[in-house]
Amino acid sequence: GRIRVRGIGGGHKRRYRMIDFQRLRYEEGAPPEPFTEKVINVRYDPCRSADIALVAGGNRKRWIIATENMQPGDIITNSSHIGRMAVLANEGDAYPLGALPVGTLICNLESHPGKGAQYIRAAGTCGVLLRKVNGTAIVQLPSKRQMQVLETCVATVGRVSNVDHNKRVIGKAGRNRWLGKRPHTGLWHRKGGWAGRKIKPLPPMKSYVNLPRITAQE
Amino acid sequence: CFQGVRQAQWLTKTKLVEGLPPSVLSIVDNPAHQLEGHEERVKHAISHARFWDTTEVAPMREHYCPVLFEDLIHLCRSMSAKYPSLAKRMLARNYKIAATWERESILLQVRGLNGILINSLAPIPPVASKEEILATEEHVLETFYPISPTIDLQEVNVYKELNDTGKSRRFKDGYPYSHPHTLFFLESANVRTNRFRPEQLRAKMLMFAFGNVLAKAKVLYGNDPKVLEQPVVVQSIGTDGQLFQFMVFQLNTTDLVSSDGVKNLVWIDSDQNLYEKAQCVPEVKKRVVTKPAGIYGFQPDTFKKFLALYLHGTV
Numbered sequence: 217g218r219i220r221v222r223g224i225g226g227g228h229k230r231r232y233r234m235i236d237f238q239r240l241r242y243e244e245g246a247p248p249e250p251f252t253e254k255v256i257n258v259r260y261d262p263c264r265s266a267d268i269a270l271v272a273g274g275n276r277k278r279w280i281i282a283t284e285n286m287q288p289g290d291i292i293t294n295s296s297h298i299g300r301m302a303v304l305a306n307e308g309d310a311y312p313l314g315a316l317p318v319g320t321l322i323c324n325l326e327s328h329p330g331k332g333a334q335y336i337r338a339a340g341t342c343g344v345l346l347r348k349v350n351g352t353a354i355v356q357l358p359s360k361r362q363m364q365v366l367e368t369c370v371a372t373v374g375r376v377s378n379v380d381h382n383k384r385v386i387g388k389a390g391r392n393r394w395l396g397k398r399p400h401t402g403l404w405h406r407k408g409g410w411a412g413r414k415i416k417p418l419p420p421m422k423s424y425v426n427l428p429r430i431t432a433q434e
Numbered sequence: 435c436f437q438g439v440r441q442a443q444w445l446t447k448t449k450l451v452e453g454l455p456p457s458v459l460s461i462v463d464n465p466a467h468q469l470e471g472h473e474e475r476v477k478h479a480i481s482h483a484r485f486w487d488t489t490e491v492a493p494m495r496e497h498y499c500p501v502l503f504e505d506l507i508h509l510c511r512s513m514s515a516k517y518p519s520l521a522k523r524m525l526a527r528n529y530k531i532a533a534t535w536e537r538e539s540i541l542l543q544v545r546g547l548n549g550i551l552i553n554s555l556a557p558i559p560p561v562a563s564k565e566e567i568l569a570t571e572e573h574v575l576e577t578f579y580p581i582s583p584t585i586d587l588q589e590v591n592v593y594k595e596l597n598d599t600g601k602s603r604r605f606k607d608g609y610p611y612s613h614p615h616t617l618f619f620l621e622s623a624n625v626r627t628n629r630f631r632p633e634q635l636r637a638k639m640l641m642f643a644f645g646n647v648l649a650k651a652k653v654l655y656g657n658d659p660k661v662l663e664q665p666v667v668v669q670s671i672g673t674d675g676q677l678f679q680f681m682v683f684q685l686n687t688t689d690l691v692s693s694d695g696v697k698n699l700v701w702i703d704s705d706q707n708l709y710e711k712a713q714c715v716p717e718v719k720k721r722v723v724t725k726p727a728g729i730y731g732f733q734p735d736t737f738k739k740f741l742a743l744y745l746h747g748t749v
Contacts, residue, residue, distance in 0.1 A: 252580040272581045291580065 227396025230262040236278040237324065237332040239294050239310035240370050243274050250295030255308075258282050258377070265339035267377040281324055281337055283308045283374035296370065307374035313345060313353035314367030320345050322371040325355060327424040329368040339381035342374070352425050364423040438637030439702070440576060444583045445537060446644040447690050448683075448698040449570045454739065455682055455701045461742040468738070472509070476708075476737045479505035480729055483675075484712040492714040495629075499622035499675040506737070510744040519748045523615065533645035533652075535690050567665070567686050570697040614646045616743060619672035632705055635672045636679050640700060643670045643683040651688055659689040661696050669743050678706040678736050680743060706736040 242248055253273030261268040269282035271292065285307055286292075292308040295315070302317035312329075316322065321342040324333035336343045341358045348354075353367045386392055389399070405411075443450055454462075483502035487493055493501075507525070577583070619639055623629045630638060647668045655662060665686045672679045680703040687696045710731025717725040 254578075254580055272585060274580070274582050275585050277585070 223398045223400060224396060225398045226393055228262070228394045232263055233261055233268060233279050235261075235268060236280055237334070237337075238326075238330065239280065239324070239333070239372060240296055240330075241278075243276055246274060248296065250293060250297055252291050252293050255282075255286055255288055255290045255292065257288055258286055264337070265378060265381045266337060267339075269377075281333075281372075282377040283323065283372060284340075284377055284379055285374070286377065294370075296368070298367065305373040308372065310370050310372045312368050312370050313355070313365065314348065314351075316345055316371075316373065318345055318347055320373055321375055322355065322373055323376045325365070325371040326369045327363070327365055329366055329370070333371070335363075336371075337376065339376055339378035341376050343371075352423075354421070361419060362421040364421055364425055366425055437578075438634045439640065440578070441583055441585070442637040442640040442644075443700075444575050444577070446640065446698060447537070447575065447687070447693065448640070448644070448700050449573045451699060451701045452703075453701065454680060454703045454742075458682065458701075458739070458742050458746050461745055462735075462738045468741075472737065472741075473732075473734050475509055476506075476734065477729060477732060479509065480709055480712065480732075484729075485714055485727070494624050495675055496622040496624055499620045499673070502675055503618065503620055503673070506740060507744075509737075510741055513741070513745065517745070517748055533648045535648055535688075537690050566699070567696055570686070570699065571695060573697055575693050575697070614650055614668050615747060617643060617646065617668065617670040619670065621672070621674035629674060632677060632679065635674070636681070636702060636704055639670045639672045639679060639681050640683065640702075643668050643681065643700075644685070644698075647683060647685040648688065651685055655688070659687075659691065661687045661689060669746065671740065671743060676708060678708060678740065679704050680706065680739055682743075703739065706739065707731065707733055708736045709733070 242251070251273060253271040255269050255271050256277070257270040258267055259270070264281075267282045268279045269286050270277060271280055272278075290308060292306075292310070294310045295303075296312055298312050298314040303311055303315045305311055305316055305320065310324075313322075322345060323336040323342055325335040325343060326333050327335065335357060338358075343358060344356045346354045346356050346362065348367060349364075351367055352364050353369075354362055354364050355371075356362050392399075439450070442448075453459075479502060482505060483498040484493065487501055488497060617639070619635065619642075621629045621635060647666050650668075651662060651666050654666070662685065665684050667682065667684045670681045670683065672681075682701045684699045686698050689695060709729045712729050713725055713727050716723050716727045
């Protein structure tokens with residue numbers, strides 16, 4: 217085996233909590249309708265920068281990524297219904313993008329419906345719903361890149377928890393080693409073309425929707 | 435999971451009352467029912483269980499918990515010199531209980547090894563008056579929307595609905611000591627994660643007491659769900675060697691399908707410490723003994739309540 221990414225290794229032992237990224241997972245025997253769950257506990261997760269929340273609904277409990285102001289005892293809704301009017305969503309609820317008003321802050325976005333959240337999961341991040349076009353929605357990711365997804369993809373509303381994560385001070389080299397980061401090389405590199413601040417135009421919008429070519433002209 | 439006793443209350447259609455019922459409290463306060471020098475004897479019992487019973491420095495919890503229990507029962511039984519009807523009791527161990535009931539179209543069962551049970555000749559008289567029983571009709575059972583009350587229960591395919599007081603296999607019919615009197619639960623696992631926390635222990639006590647009472651009621655009154663004119667009462671005590679939980683359960687109705695109507699009653703006295711700390715080895719700081727070996731924070735009230743629950747029903 218060869219090392220692909222240098223600087224990873226060691227670190228404190230971590231127990232993995234199985235997080236459910238698919239918010240709309242229905243229980244066995246439950247009808248596919250909007251349902252509510254109650255937040256029981258919000259705690260630290262060693263495997264990620266965000267905090268996780270234990271929620272329970274019906275007969276099951278699961279861990280999900282907590283949003284910014286989630287407290288134990290809150291009630292959150294998960295729905296897959298897209299109505300004609302946009303829903304005034306509370307923080308922490310999960311709705312399909314077609315049901316949310318333009319301009320809401322969202323997180324835990326999926327690229328294809330039912331795939332599970334893969335985008336906007338880090339601490340304090342949020343995406344913005346820019347506009348809704350035919351059956352798709354355009355979201356701006358935290359890196360300012362725009363992506364186009366089907367409007368039935370489900371995302372949660374609000375910013376991800378642990379907002380002050382980027383303001384923390386590591387303090388010593390040992391703490392980096394506990395996090396599993398090995399030291400960089402000490403070889404001095406003269407600055408070449410690769411060093412320095414880059415100012416580039418935004419890459420084009422990434423589309424996860426397979427549209428037939430005709431709709432662009434009409 | 436989060437609130438064990440509240441979930442158990444919904445499942446057994448029970449109303450909770452804090453503290454022990456007045457009939458038991460009157461036995462506690464009555465000085466005629468005390469042993470002479472019982473504080474000394476209880477301290478001896480604790481020391482025996484916690485210090486003297488082993489060749490190692492400190493015995494493990496699975497060792498001292500049953501020893502303490504045996505000693506306390508022995509102390510209670512020595513009162514039978516005064517009250518001869520106390521001798522008409524029988525202790526059973528490794529007792530299996532099975533009870534089935536329906537609760538709002540969900541079938542529930544309690545199965546398991548109970549542990550230790552004391553049976554008596556005569557049943558305990560009902561503790562709550564008729565007015566209190568009727569007053570429970572207005573009490574609304576709390577729901578935990580959106581969490582369903584059967585969360586964290588194991589789903590099992592059952593082919594026989596068993597209702598068994600655990601006696602029909604071993605003992606013949608016509609066994610004289612047929613009324614369950616008190617159940618005992620000893621949490622003696624060594625590792626803390628294997629032991630039940632106090633609220634989980636209380637929930638376990640409630641469910642097992644309910645199972646016992648329901649099986650007894652079905653034997654006495656038949657399988658149809660109805661309100662009982664003579665409520666059945668059973669007591670239960672749970673401990674982990676130091677903290678005691680006392681509980682008195684009264685079954686008023688076997689009609690558990692609906693959530694309205696008369697509810698059952700339970701009196702719980704929780705987290706009674708028998709002693710704060712039992713120091714096996716004297717604590718030494720800088721070669722000076724700060725805490726000599728012994729028992730600290732002994733509370734005689736806990737043993738008085740233990741004794742009162744034991745004497746309840748015959749006094």
